[in-house]
Amino acid sequence: MTPQSSFMVLAPILPSCEGELRGLLASMNAAPGRVDVNNPLIPFAEFDTLHFARLIILDDTTTEDVRAHGLPVRIYPLYLAFLGDCDGDEDAFLREASTRAPDGLRAIFSCCDGFTSDADLVDWMKARRCPAIANYVNWRGRTVARIREEAALWDAISGLLASNVPSFQALSPPEIHAKLREFVQAETSAGRLKLSPESPTPFGGWMTDKLHLVGVPLLLLLFLPLLVVIAPIYILLLRRLEKTDPEICPTADQAYSDALSLIEDHDVTNQFSAMGSLKPGIVRLLTVIGVLGTVDYAARHIVRRGRLGRIRSIHFARWVFLDSGKRMIFFSNYDGSVESYMDEFINKTGFGLNMSFSNGIGYPRTNWLVRDGCLDERKYKEYLRRHTLPTQVWYKAYPGLTAVDLERNTRLRDGVERSSLTGQELREWVALL
Amino acid sequence: MKSGKIDYGDVQGLVRFGYKRMTQARYDLLRVKNATAARAWLRAAPVTTAVSMDPPPKTALQIAFTAPGLRALGLPESAIAGFSHEFRTGMATESRARQLGDVGSNAPEWWAWGGRSKEPHLVVMFFAEPGHFESLVEICTGAAWQEAFEPLVPPLGTADLDGIEPFGFVDGISQPQIDWEQSKKTSDPQLDYTNIAALGEFLLGYRNEYGKLTERPLLEPSAASEGLLAAADDSAKRDLGVNGTYLVMRQLQQDVRGFWEFVNGQSGGNPAEAAKLAAAMVGRTTGGDPLAPVRDEPIPGVDPQDAAANQFTFDQDPTGSRCPFGAHVRRANPRNADFPGRPANFLKKLIIMLGFGPRGFRDDLVSPVRFHRILRRGREYGVEPPPATPPTADPERGLHFICLNANISRQFEFLQNAWIANTKFSGLSGESDPLLGNRQTIPGCPVSSDFNIPAEGGLRRRVSGLPQFVTTRGGAYFFLPSIRALRYFAALGDG
Structure with a gap:
């Protein structure tokens, strides 16, 4: 299995170069919200291992919200973030990027603080890496290459069925299965289809993963006595904060919201970037670290592939701390409109939303951390819209395909590769076609 | 409060x-x-x-x-x-x-x-x-x-x-x-x-x-x-x-002639087949009978006198072989609850919430409908159609669609966007609402004009090349x- 990794390069933008940078980023799009995959700066189409990527200016318009907690407003630099999700090792991707798009990356990064024309691109990017505190991958091990092979399989089988309706409709499910297996075997031998076997898991990655799987619970076990002692105090403190923390959920500015809408819904999948300041104090910090640590661990070792709780529409997501835990940013790639995304979250995984986002300043009031909060739907939606950032450049390697499409194609392939299916399996498999 | x-x-x-x-x-x-x-x-x-x-x-x-x-x-x-x-x-x-x-x-x-x-x-x-x-x-x-x-x-x-x-x-x-x-x-x-x-x-x-x-x-x-x-x-x-x-x-112009010509064309001129296809697209017969099986237990808010027309959900039709997944009534009101499979206790709910519930391909794909209802108050305009034969002259006619809701984005817009117009509704691909769809393509999806009719234990029937039957004329x-x-x-x- 080839594991997926995420990368994020973060650099402050030189104030004098902001306009130039915005121009450069805009030049990478064919139209607002639609990247030109062959754009000369970063020709995304040439990357075979890149699932999603984005370039975004982290222009947080909510930094003054800290006043509600009696904190002074801090002036942060305007950051540029270049992030994405790729197959294999993060460093390998950065190296590939610096060979495929050296001039484009240099042009972009020259608008950032600390970039010199003689800088080594890979070293420069590595030095500005910003790792996620929690990461979610819809289907660990499914590479871009595999997604494309399986999509071609779906297209080929759909095409075959469409042009041979009467002959296939006369067949029983086992016959359909056998005939399609024959077809796929013929197509693969003729080189028209390719279903590459899963590559072996790199030993280093496998080892790290297993150590993580065992190590985190061990560490927790080690600290368990301490956790038991502080738990009651922690709960008391958290309950007090929950009841008193201010809500800041004004109606999002119409022009701001409209500008976000302009770059949404150009594909079946959308990008989402939301940013804000975290609530002050150790209790909130521990909460967010504990919750997101759990999310990360569960996403890596526990959740069923294709699902995040009940949600099946997220391809990749991550939570990142900025400015040493003072601010947090959330990125995701999800299917459907932003309204359906929010509704799905509220109605299916409201508790998860509350746990992970209620530590942000202004979040609608929660109750025992998991209840209420986002179930005040209007407030929550305004809160989130206000914290959403426009994403200047966004790339997806498989336009038109939702995460559910990818799962269907994978299920189709699994069935094709098995010589026999049991009754129920066979019925479900034929129903996919 | x-x-x-x-x-x-x-x-x-x-x-x-x-x-x-x-x-x-x-x-x-x-x-x-x-x-x-x-x-x-x-x-x-x-x-x-x-x-x-x-x-x-x-x-x-x-x-x-x-x-x-x-x-x-x-x-x-x-x-x-x-x-x-x-x-x-x-x-x-x-x-x-x-x-x-x-x-x-x-x-x-x-x-x-x-x-x-x-x-x-x-x-x-x-x-x-x-x-x-x-x-x-x-x-x-x-x-x-x-x-x-x-x-x-x-x-x-x-x-x-x-x-x-x-x-x-x-x-x-x-x-x-x-x-x-x-x-x-x-x-x-x-x-x-x-x-x-x-x-x-x-x-x-x-x-x-x-x-x-x-x-x-x-x-x-x-x-x-x-x-x-x-x-x-x-x-x-x-x-x-x-x-x-x-x-x-919304003023929705309906191409009645185009609809019946298409349906008849797909059915080789066989009126019974045409009626069947039309009913599959709507999810009800022209007379209003649902294709999904009517159940015995009453549904709160459904008048028992109205049972034959409305006492059904799609739970009794999980394969879509009675009422296709993409049928208009199934898109417009999926008749589901907050959880799939009726979890009886907190533990079962928790299992579903954490993503370890039913694992079938189409399980739990559709958002709970109670947050997305609308009250329809529209009226038709134009002349009366002859039921199943294409009219010779085809003056403009259609529906002055009117609906009431307290939250346009969560109710009308969600329904129209995520369920009616969506080519990926309920795990489908390449089709939008068979009546209302605009058949437009989006990047990576070259086709949105199919309509699939699942068959129990066999291959689904795919109807291709649906023309646009409904055009928005105002709103x-x-x-x-x-x-x-x-x-x-x-x-x-x-x-």
Whole structure:
């Protein structure tokens, strides 16, 4: 299995170069919200291992919200973030990027603080890496290459069925299965289809993963006595904060919201970037670290592939701390409109939303951390819209395909590769076609 | 926070009644020519309330405003800012058009009304039983009306097709039942589909399915706002929204000839096959019988007398072999609950919540429907169709689609975007609503004009190349105010 990794390069933008940078980023799009995959700066189409990527200016318009907690407003630099999700090792991707798009990356990064024309691109990017505190991958091990092979399989089988309706409709499910297996075997031998076997898991990655799987619970076990002692105090403190923390959920500015809408819904999948300041104090910090640590661990070792709780529409997501835990940013790639995304979250995984986002300043009031909060739907939606950032450049390697499409194609392939299916399996498999 | 008992006398009647017996109706899309005269006309307008009368009235008059219309009447921006984003920006923005499927020939630039250049200020709706229509219109559209308004387009007429919509199907069979008594417990997860919807889903100022009050303009108390009710969630403020709601109006032109020609063509001219295909596309026969099996247990909010038409969910049809996943009624109302598979206890719920519930391909893909219901109040226009044969001459006809909802983005827009127009609804691919879809492609999806009919234990039937049968010809978002809010609008600018 080839594991997926995420990368994020973060650099402050030189104030004098902001306009130039915005121009450069805009030049990478064919139209607002639609990247030109062959754009000369970063020709995304040439990357075979890149699932999603984005370039975004982290222009947080909510930094003054800290006043509600009696904190002074801090002036942060305007950051540029270049992030994405790729197959294999993060460093390998950065190296590939610096060979495929050296001039484009240099042009972009020259608008950032600390970039010199003689800088080594890979070293420069590595030095500005910003790792996620929690990461979610819809289907660990499914590479871009595999997604494309399986999509071609779906297209080929759909095409075959469409042009041979009467002959296939006369067949029983086992016959359909056998005939399609024959077809796929013929197509693969003729080189028209390719279903590459899963590559072996790199030993280093496998080892790290297993150590993580065992190590985190061990560490927790080690600290368990301490956790038991502080738990009651922690709960008391958290309950007090929950009841008193201010809500800041004004109606999002119409022009701001409209500008976000302009770059949404150009594909079946959308990008989402939301940013804000975290609530002050150790209790909130521990909460967010504990919750997101759990999310990360569960996403890596526990959740069923294709699902995040009940949600099946997220391809990749991550939570990142900025400015040493003072601010947090959330990125995701999800299917459907932003309204359906929010509704799905509220109605299916409201508790998860509350746990992970209620530590942000202004979040609608929660109750025992998991209840209420986002179930005040209007407030929550305004809160989130206000914290959403426009994403200047966004790339997806498989336009038109939702995460559910990818799962269907994978299920189709699994069935094709098995010589026999049991009754129920066979019925479900034929129903996919 | 306590929402009070409903005062039907403050609610426009359309929220409670469809006025079915008033078979004549007309919608006048107007622009305010003279604000003073418009307010004077409003003061005198005999607007019908939701009070149940015996004998029932013979006529009804309803009025709703767009955001530019409220502005034209003199409502200050600070009050307009209290309405929802969707209402304030309107139906025809570029982004919204993309979400609603109003692209290609549906695009607002081709609309007969609505959109940037042809935005109505208000719609006045006349309803009457036969013999009373002319007098109602005459009373209302005298000299004061002439001075106040100018028509944006000629009045939109409606046709009495006796409950049949232009394609030939019985229409308006399924409607949510409003919980006027506000007795529904909305905070608990709902394990079974119910047809009862919280009052706050259809009327502002009451608890919705989340147990919350939807945002609406709350005004500072003043002499002018004295006639308005106090807000249930902020007694210091006056509630301009309570007992009002949003009214979505869309003129949907139906290509009846194209529909039946296509269906007949696909069926080799066999009328029984054609009827079967048409029914599969709708999810009901032309007579209104559901394709999904009717169940024995009653459904809350479904009249037992109505069981044959509405006592069903799709749980009894998980493979879609009775009613296709993409059928219009299955998209428009998936009839599901908050959880799949009716988890009996907390542990089972938790298992589902954490993502370890049913693992079938289509399990749990569709959002719980109770947050996405609409109240349909539309009427047909154009001539009566011959049921299954393509008419020779094909004059314009269709539906003046009207629906009421308290939250346009969560109700109408969600339904239209995520369920009707979505080519990926319920794990499908390459098809949108077989009746309403615009058949436009999006990057990476070269086809959206299929329709798939699953078959039990065999290969599904795929119908390809569906033409566009329905074209959006106009549309706008309106606010249907309470009687008190109407009076408030009518008094704007006084003093």
